[in-house]
Amino acid sequence: MIAVEHAPGGSSAMHRHNAHAFVYVLEGSLVMQLKGGQEVTLTPGQSFYEGPSDVHVVDRYASATRPAKFLVLLIKDKGAPALVPAQ
Incomplete structure (x- = not known):
């Protein structure tokens, strides 16, 4: 499980998890x-679900003034990276 906090207006590049990923928004x-x-x-x-073969094309924070906080539960192979860049 990963706790994530992002600054207002932030985003992530296109990626995949090669895992079952469950996102739960806290703030x-x-x-x-x-x-x-x-x-x-x-x-x-x-909450939001991503399957092992899904590619996450949009991952941005909707507010330009408030941070976003969320939890991510990953069910993946032991030792596998949590995030892999995708195209």
Whole structure:
């Protein structure tokens, strides 16, 4: 499990986890989208799932003034990286 906090207006590059990834929003709001899926905005108490073959194409923080805090539970092979860049 990973606790993540991002500054207002931040984002992450396109990536994958090669794992089952469960995101749970604690504070702020996040905009997420998987390749081939629709963009969704998540607020505190909401969750998001990424499968082992999913590519995360949008991962940004919806507020320019408030940070976002969330938990990520990864079910992956022992020793495998938590995040892998994708194209």
